Amino acid sequence: MRPAGLPAAARLDYSRAIVHINEQRLEGIVRSIVKALLKQGFVHPKVTENDLVRRIQKIFVENLLQEQALEEEAEKMAARLGRQIGGMDQRKIILGIKQRIAKERGFSL
Numbered sequence: 001m002r003p004a005g006l007p008a009a010a011r012l013d014y015s016r017a018i019v020h021i022n023e024q025r026l027e028g029i030v031r032s033i034v035k036a037l038l039k040q041g042f043v044h045p046k047v048t049e050n051d052l053v054r055r056i057q058k059i060f061v062e063n064l065l066q067e068q069a070l071e072e073e074a075e076k077m078a079a080r081l082g083r084q085i086g087g088m089d090q091r092k093i094i095l096g097i098k099q100r101i102a103k104e105r106g107f108s109l
Contacts, residue, residue: 030056066107074098 030053037043045052074097078090081097102109 026057026060027053030060067109070098070101070105070107070109073101 034043034049034053034056038045038049043052047055071094074094077097078093081093082088082090099109101107
């Protein structure tokens with residue numbers, strides 16, 4: 001569910017995210033975080049609470065999509081290496097490649 005007053009075009013695309021979480025669940029998580037931060041006085045936003053929730057949701061989705069792209073790149077590299085390195089656990093190879101790529105790009109997993 002999108003925050004009230006937002007056009008359908010403002011909806012976020014969750015379809016390619018590596019972690020499959022529905023829009024309502026993500027909004028609930030983000031809204032809980034925002035409410036806690038506001039209640040405790042940790043943030044003093046210049047926008048409405050709904051705008052803040054929407055912006056944070058967007059950041060979460062963008063991060064998940066970036067991680068998905070890293071995962072796909074690591075899988076492709078592992079497939080090429082897999083032919084050369086036999087007998088190793090493919091998931092461990094992918095994870096190692098993904099961590100190396102993330103470190104090189106300054107991406108936090």
